[in-house]
Amino acid sequence: MKTRLSAILIFLGPALFIMTVFIIIPIALSLLISVTDFNVYAIFDWRNAKFIGFQNFINLFSDEIFWKALFNTFYALVVAMPLTIIFSLLFALLLNRGATYLKSFFRLSLYLPSITNTVAIAVVWAWLLNPRYGLLNWFLGLFGIAGQNWLSDPKWAMPSIIALVVWKAIGPNMLLFLAGLQNIPDFLYEAAELDGANRWKQFLHITVPSLRPQLLFVSVMLVIGYLQLFEEPYMLTKGGPLNSTMSIVLYLYRQGFYQFNFGYASAVAVVLFGIILALTAIQMRLRKYQE
């Protein structure tokens, strides 16, 4: 028994150590800080922070920008998630067909956005969406469609960001669905055709149910990911215009690192954690129920 334990420790040790130091301890500290008024005066000298109970959370409740950030983030989630699933599944289906040409090329080009650095992407997209010099408005102009101020109009800023994140997210989800599709035995489709089912019915009754595990995984990961939307609004719009692209994490970041309200920012983090936990639990429950 003794040797087994030391073997376990040696193999798990480094990973456990890293997890503890870089994940567990910071999370615990964050929980601790969220019930204090840790701010600029406490950075150099921790003793300046005072315990204030749930005051941060109470203030959060009456903070209109927090609610806007919450609304914006859910707006992004509700629009981006179905779009991501639809497009990923669509491309996976297209890549699964025998008749598609240049499969490797499309697989690569659809996957590339997800592994490209967000900062680089943001710089290029900022140019593409530039109202006067951008390619998008030029392209729309060819069809006589008026170009919009994509990133500086409160109406269009969030949809532009959503388009960016969906485009970026297609890659890995598409591959996941592709793997799932390739595991569906052909005879199921053949049997369905013999029974007179058309392509749409086959899709609905064979493909989708077979992809349940992938769909569950993708939807859980997307909820967790999109609720933490940060890089794209940070790089493209900094939360503007008029806070229309302010996401929860971006708000947390501004409160913490620009305004030094670390206690308040930690409270935001705790609330976000609670929301994601709740939604994930609900999703897992729903799936169990469906089985």
Place this chain on the structure above:
Amino acid sequence: MKKIVISFLLILLAISICGTTLKVWAMGEEAKTLPVVTQEFEKENPGVKVEVQALPWSNAFEKLLTGVAGRQLPDVIQMGTTWMPSFSAMGAFQDLGKYIEKSEIISEDKFFPGSWSTCVYKGKVYGIPWYVDTRVLFYRTDLLAEVGYTEAPKNWDELYDAAKKLAERPDMYGLTFQTNEIQEFIPFVWQNGATVIDENNKLKVDEPNFKEALDYFARFFEEDIVPKAGSGNIFQDFASGFVPMFFTGPWMVSMIHEQTPQIDGKWAVALMPEKITRTSFMGGSNWVISKTSKNKELAWKFVEFMSTPEVQLQWYQLLKALPAVKEVWNYSELKDDPFTSVFGEQLKDARATPNIAEWEKIESIVEGVLEKRVLGKITTDEAIDEMTQKISKILK
């Protein structure tokens, strides 16, 4: 083996006793050019090595924050004026009072008052100005001449009139402003004799002069004289005449020459337009010494070195950064340059934003409300109310 280790350690000891390293953190272009000047300092102080670490502006703030929190700061730091209040509040800097008293090179009257004010926090001096910047009007001389202005607009009425006439050209504008940048808005407030908070931290946004400045600024947006989406690329827009006037700082002078040489000779800079005064915004960088530094005397010597007129002039020649030391402005190189002389004149009436820890938050509120006002989402009275309500909470 033992002998080698001991002699190695002795040599190290000898080096550390004879020579000290002064660690300096600097940002952007300044960091790249600093070694040219520090070489001289090393020559004047044998045994001293100056180690400059370059931080890109994009993440310098975070790195400084981390440095303060982790007590890992260098001896000397270049500190942007707008960052001074936050970091001073953290208690990271050394109080320079007693060094200034003993110094023959540095004293308050050698520097511009606006610049010096950014170094003072709660009555104590925590920094020494290195270089300054201020904002002036950049304008297309040829396009303004076409609408009847042979000289730059001198006051609020002329600025409005010229911009409006220029905006009448089809698909063109007269001017550009950002919707939410306090550094562009607050000069107009100051020019009208108003302010956001006064020296006693009393809120002054409900005064009629503040309201007038807000109305004036918003009018440019309401009447479509400025593009609501801002300038796509200021160089292209200035060169094409899409935006024939805008306000910015000295760094743009050489950048415009480099990026759009085709308009050389067709543009110039001018002072801020006058209402009651012609006040402009003042920025720049100061030198600070960290409280945890082990080489404070040496660090102070370095700061003194950077503040001598010779080094200040050299720095101007290297980067065209405006010297913080007033007497350098009497040299003909600065006095006779058509661009630099305008900045020099503007510096006589330039202010910095209040050096208090709460300013970040106040700025954030003003900018948010300003954006809503200029985009027409709220009226001026509503804007004033919102600012009053939110800023009062911070100041109490």
